[in-house]
Amino acid sequence: MSLPHYRGLTWDHPRGYRALEAAARDIAPEQGLTIAWDRHALEGFEAAPIADLAARYDLIVLDHPHVGEAVAQDCLLPMESLFDAIMLAELERAAIGRSLVSYRYADAHWALPLDAATQVMAHARDRIDIPPSTWDAVIALAASQPVALSLAGPHAILSFQSIVAALGAVRPVDGFVDRQAGRDAYAIMAALTGATSRAFVESNPIALLEAMAAGKDIALVPLIYGYVNYAAAGRVSFADAPRGSSGIGSILGGTGIAVSKRCAMTPALKTHLLWLMSEEAQRDFIPAQDGQPSLRTAWADPQVDARWGGFYSGTRATLEAASLRPRHDGAIPFQTEASARLRAALIDGEPADPVLDTIEAAFHRHHRKGTEL
Template sequence: MRAPSFRGLTWDHPRGYRALEAAAATVAPAQGLSIAWDRHPLEGFEAHPIADLAARYDLIVLDHPHVGEAVAHDCLVPMEEVIGADALAALQDAAIGPSLASYRYAGKHWALPLDAASQVMAHDPARVPTPPRTWDEVVALARAVPVALSLSGPHAALTFQSIAASLARGRPQDTFVDPEIGARAYDLMARLMTDATRARIGQNPIALLEAIAQGQDLALVPLVYGYVNYARRGVAFADAPRGDAGIGSILGGTGIAVSRRCTVTDELRAHLLWLMGEDAQRRFIPAHDGQPALRSAWADPEVDRAWDGFYSATCATLEGASLRPRHDGAIAFQTEASALLREGLLAEEAAAPVLARIEAAFARHHIRGTET
């Protein structure tokens, strides 16, 4: 009898595909199924409608801002129907930070947290042997060494939100940001529009980390999505900078979702549960360049040693990370808000008019009273 066959889509970085492809080659056949994984660029997260991907793939690796769009188009199967409420309850306790909670929307979970990440600090340990702890210390350091903000693509809005989260917890339901907190976050970003920031404004997190790894003229990025792969290449990581409310960071990472076109079999269910289990998360995934989502993996001394202390250096940030807007239209808003922030910062524009344009964009992309 032929094994059930499934097609999946993940992102084109070793952290995104290596463990999944290795599991498809070695674990899935023993479980009685066949999985083929395609890849798309990191930017494909923002560029491609989730409904179109769900029409072509059984399994989709996505990030949490897509869930509102997915629910609006009814293109994913809730995980309550895939692995059951009991398994989800156990995973809720086991997943680090809000990794699983980020995929709960409209009363259901729409993905399993395969990979966990948040914006953390990255630095060259030779140039910055002791990383700054606060935003004031980051600003002071930027006068002495090259410090760059991560502002490419959606990351201008993500950096802004992380800074805002360090200044005050929570945000309004029907607006994007509290005006006073938004102005303070924008002004802090304006103070960090250094020559290094301007020179690297088009570089995504991977390019920024690559620059530090290669010894280019970049000493520190205060907020950049952590990639464990670079810990072995000379990049040091630390918790995100602290503000009045403590560490502020916006959750990243990815989840594995099941499309409506997929026929869920016992074999597939077993594979998904294996991917989220202790053995895969603490051994198989880290051994294949992945970044696990279980708290036990992040706290495992063996895993931490193997990756030069990346997990212990950044786990506090992940535990306290905040969520992005997830409503239908969140991706389009994130793109527009980032462009508005970049334009305003490059032009040295004051906070008020830039934030007014961002709030207008939020109103266009978000229906008042809907879940965010």
Template sequence: MSTPAYRGLTWDHPRGYRALEAAAAIVAPTHGLSIAWDRHPLEGFESHPIADLAQRYDLIVLDHPHVGEAVAHDCLLPMEQVIGADAVAALEPAAIGPSLVSYRYGGQHWALPLDAASQVMAYAPARVGTPPQTWEEVNALASREPVALSLSGPHAALTFQSIVASLHAGGRPEERFVDPHTGREAYELMARLTGDATRARIDQNPIALLEALSNGEDIALVPLVYGYVNYARTGVAFADAPRGPVGIGSILGGTGVAVSRRCAVTDELRAHLLWLMSEEAQTAFIPAHEGQPALRAAWADRQVDAAWNGFYSSTRATLEAASLRPRHDGAIAFQTEASARLREGLLAQEPAATVLAGIEAAYTRHHTRGTET
């Protein structure tokens, strides 16, 4: 009998591929299957149509804003069908923050939370010392050190949403993207931080920003950037996201592993997926191969935390408090358009009302009334 062979796609950063490739080489054969992992760049991971990928791959590493699109195109298998409803339910209390629930849409889960992340604070400890805890303290630091916002690609909208979450409790208002008053306050805060450091790095994605901090370039702090444990060993320090009046504001990132409808699910594949989500894999194998686990047990493990210079304990509260992005079919197109409009407005110093009106118009175009968000 031949060994089941699968083709998977993940993203081209050590956090995205090393643990999966090592598991394919070391563990998958013990489960009686073969997996070949391809990679695509971060920008492809953030925006490439899932339906297209599902035609070519059995396993797809994705993030939660894609689930509405995937359901609309009926291109993924629900995890209740792949590993069973009981196994999915068992992950609910085990997964950190909203990592599992972020993939629940239309009453089913469309990926397993392989990796957990949210926007956190990253800084150069030699320049910053004690990191700021509030947005007022971030503004004060920016008056004497180069502070850069993460605004490239979709990250302008994500930074905006994280700030909104720190200013206003209760989520998005019905049929709107943001409360007008809160949106204006968040935009004006971003405008104050769109100085020379932000403008010089307007096209740098989170990886490039963290590389700049790691290399000792002229940047002291990024108040909101997706946390990458890998850089905790290269001179970058991490802390919880800045607090506003209602506490920490951060938008969930991380990745899940999804199964396409072209995939023939076997017992061997099921065993491998369950192993990837096991406490054994999440607290030992994945961190040992530069991955960023999604189980709460791994984030609370003292040995894992010490091995990565306190990254997990320094940012855990942010991940537990993280909010979800829009996930409806059209969310990726909206995210792209809203980010472009925010960048344009911030660079041109446009008033908040003009920019926010454009964002709300985009949300209306890309969101069908009555659909899940």
């Protein structure tokens, strides 16, 4: 008798696929199912409509800004239809920061937190002994060391939001950003858009970390999505995001595993998904496969931390403090448009207010008033 077979889609980086593929090979058959995992590029998160992916895959690894679109397209199964409220409540307590909360939208959870990440600081060990802890210190360091902002793809607007959060601004009820906080955040980014930021303006976080690991002329990236894979040995070290007047500011990343409506759910698949969320998988199996777990106990485990060069202890406070991105239907095109506008303005040296005007207009165009963010 053949085992039920499922198709999944994840992203093409060791952090994104090794643990899932190893679990499909070594764990799933013992649980009574088979899973084939396909991969797409990191930018595939923004490139393909969720409904199209859900028509082709049973399981989809996604990030939380996609949930509004998924709800609007009615293409995923809510976790409440698969797991009981007690299990979800226990997972919310166990998951670090807002890793599970980020997938709750329209009164339901649309993914389980497979992987936890947020924007943190990366620096070259051989160039910086003690990384700066504040935005003022980052700007001062940039006078003597090559500092790069992460500006490619959606990351310009994500870095902007992280700085706004560090400044303590609350998002307006009817808009995207408090104007004065926006001006202040823009000024910080403008001060850091020097030769190094310009040289790496098209580099996504993976490319930036690869460049730093390879010894390229880049000493520090003050906000970049953390990748444990670069921390175990070599040149790259990670630390908490810079603090502003209100402390750490960071915008949550990470990924969740969602179940499409085309999926024929079986007890075996439920068992496998629960196992991926278990202590065994999160603290032992996933880190051993170059993954980045989502349970707080894994992030606090001294052995896991030591194996990965202090990555977890060095960035845990940032992850616990991280804020959510907008998740409404239209959040992805807004993020893309706003980031492109901000990136071009920083490179061209434009003043803040016209840029913020354009970003606010894009937000209102892509967000239907009264809908959940």
